[in-house]
Amino acid sequence: MENNNLPRRKFLSNIAITGAGFVLGLPQIANASDNGKPALLGGPKAHPGGYSGWPLFDSTEEKAVMDVLKSGTWGRLGGNVVSNFEKAYSEMLGVKHTLGVSSGTSALTTILGAMDLGPGDEAIIPVYTFIATYNVIVLNYALPILVDTDIESFQIDAGKVEAAITPQTKLIMPVHIGGTPADLDKLMAIAQKTRIPLIEDACQAHLAEWKGKKVGSYGLAGAFSFQASKNLNCAEGGAITTNDSDFAQTCYRFHNQGQGGHTTAYTPGTGTRATNLRLTEFQGNLLLAQMTRLQAQAKRRAENAAYLSAQLKEIKGIYPAKMYEGTTLSAFHLYMFRYDRQHFDGLSRETFLKALQAEGVPCSEGYGQMNRDTYVTGLAQNKHYLKIYGEKTMREWLERNQCPQNDKLTGEQAVWFFQNMLLGSHTDMDQIAAAIRKIKKNAKALAKL
The missing domain is CATH 3.90.1150.10 (Aspartate Aminotransferase, domain 1)
Incomplete structure (x- = not known):
C-alpha cells in the first residue's frame, strides 16, 4: 500500500x-x-x-486494524491490545507504567484529576504552548499561571518559574515544545526544593531525551499525544507515563469512571470524581504498528x-x-x-x-500570544471564576500573566x-x-x- x-x-x-x-x-x-x-x-x-505525506503506513497498519476488527473485541475492557501497547511503550521509554487514554488532552485531564486539582489551586504552565495545556487547568476551575518564554529556546523560562510560585501552587507543568526538552535540571531542582509535583507535558516529545533518559520519566507523570499530526499517531489518542505505582492506579481509576485499578485484579472504585477516557483496541494496535x-x-x-x-x-x-x-x-x-x-x-x-x-x-x-488572547483573558470575567476568586484576584491574575519575551x-x-x-x-x-x-x-x- x-x-x-x-x-x-x-x-x-x-x-x-x-x-x-x-x-x-x-x-x-x-x-x-x-x-x-x-x-x-x-x-x-x-x-x-x-x-513526505503523513502518516506513513503500509500493510502493517492494515493488518493491525483488521486483526482487531475480526477479533470482535474493540474496546480495552475485555481486550489485551491496549495492555500490550502500554507494556511496549513503557519498555521503549524506560518507565514503570503507561496508561493509554483517548487523547493528549485526556492524558493531562486524567493526571490533574488524579491529583485532585480544583478551585483555589494554581498551576504553572508556559505561555508558549498549545491551548490544551491551558484548557485542562481551567476545566478544573484552577488558575493557570503563565510563565514567560526563553526566547532562544522557545521553552518555558525556568529562571522565572520559582518567582511564580505561591502557597496555592499545586503543580509545575512545563511543556517540551516542538519535541525538545525544557530545562529539566532547573525545573526538577525547583520541584524538589518546593515539594511541588512536576508534570511533563510531553505531548510533542516522543522519544526525546534529557541526559540519555526519555522525557516523561522525570516528573510525577508525563503526558503524550497520539493525535494525527504527532510523530507517533493513531488519529486521536494519548498516554500517561509514571514511575509511581500508586499514582498509576489512581490515574487508571479516574479514566475508567472511578472503577478498577491498573492491575489484573479488580479493585473497588475510589475517589469522588472520574470519567471515561479509555483508549480503544483499534488505536492500541495502530500505535503498535506505528512504533515499528x-x-x-x-x-x-x-x-x-x-x-x-x-x-x-x-x-x-x-x-x-x-x-x-x-x-x-x-x-x-x-x-x-x-x-x-x-x-x-x-x-x-x-x-x-x-x-x-x-x-x-x-x-x-x-x-500566538496566549496571555493576550480574548479566549484566555475572558477568564477574568467568567462568572464561576468571579464567584470562586473574586474580581480583585482575577484582575491581579491578568497582571501576573505579562510575558514580554513571548510577545517579542x-x-x-x-x-x-x-x-x-x-x-x-x-x-x-x-x-x-x-x-x-x-x-x-x-x-x-x-x-x-
Whole structure:
C-alpha cells in the first residue's frame, strides 16, 4: 500500500540513499536557484518537489486494524491490545507504567484529576504552548499561571518559574515544545526544593531525551499525544507515563469512571470524581504498528535537523532554537527558528513566510500570544471564576500573566517547519536553506510587494 503522498518504497529508498550520504560524508549540491529570482517574484521554486505525506503506513497498519476488527473485541475492557501497547511503550521509554487514554488532552485531564486539582489551586504552565495545556487547568476551575518564554529556546523560562510560585501552587507543568526538552535540571531542582509535583507535558516529545533518559520519566507523570499530526499517531489518542505505582492506579481509576485499578485484579472504585477516557483496541494496535518505525524516523529527523541547522546558522538573521545542554535527543515534532528582519533589509516576517511558501517550503509563524488572547483573558470575567476568586484576584491574575519575551517571539520572530519535512533527504534540507538565502538576497524587492 502507498501513502497518500509518497510511495513507501520511494520513501525508504530516499532514506537509504541520503543515509549513506550522511555516513560517508558525500558532498551535497545546493540548489542552483538560490541565486536566482524568488518564486514570489516569478522565479523557479527552490524546492520544486513535495515532502513526505503523513502518516506513513503500509500493510502493517492494515493488518493491525483488521486483526482487531475480526477479533470482535474493540474496546480495552475485555481486550489485551491496549495492555500490550502500554507494556511496549513503557519498555521503549524506560518507565514503570503507561496508561493509554483517548487523547493528549485526556492524558493531562486524567493526571490533574488524579491529583485532585480544583478551585483555589494554581498551576504553572508556559505561555508558549498549545491551548490544551491551558484548557485542562481551567476545566478544573484552577488558575493557570503563565510563565514567560526563553526566547532562544522557545521553552518555558525556568529562571522565572520559582518567582511564580505561591502557597496555592499545586503543580509545575512545563511543556517540551516542538519535541525538545525544557530545562529539566532547573525545573526538577525547583520541584524538589518546593515539594511541588512536576508534570511533563510531553505531548510533542516522543522519544526525546534529557541526559540519555526519555522525557516523561522525570516528573510525577508525563503526558503524550497520539493525535494525527504527532510523530507517533493513531488519529486521536494519548498516554500517561509514571514511575509511581500508586499514582498509576489512581490515574487508571479516574479514566475508567472511578472503577478498577491498573492491575489484573479488580479493585473497588475510589475517589469522588472520574470519567471515561479509555483508549480503544483499534488505536492500541495502530500505535503498535506505528512504533515499528518510530525509532528510525526519530533518528532521521535528528540527522536532518542537525544538517539543516548547520546551514541556517551561517545565515545572519536566522537562529535555530537553542537546545539546552542536557538535551541528548530532540523529537523534532517542530523545527523552530527565529527570524530577524533587520538582517533581511526590514522584510516583514509575514512576507518572509509567504516567500518561503512560494519556494515550496511549508512554514508557519507558530503559536500566538496566549496571555493576550480574548479566549484566555475572558477568564477574568467568567462568572464561576468571579464567584470562586473574586474580581480583585482575577484582575491581579491578568497582571501576573505579562510575558514580554513571548510577545517579542510570537509577534515578529518565530517560524516553524513540520516534522514530516525532516523525513526527506539532505537535498531537501539544502533546498530549504537555498530558499532562505534567495529570499535574503532579494529582500528589498520582496519588501515592495
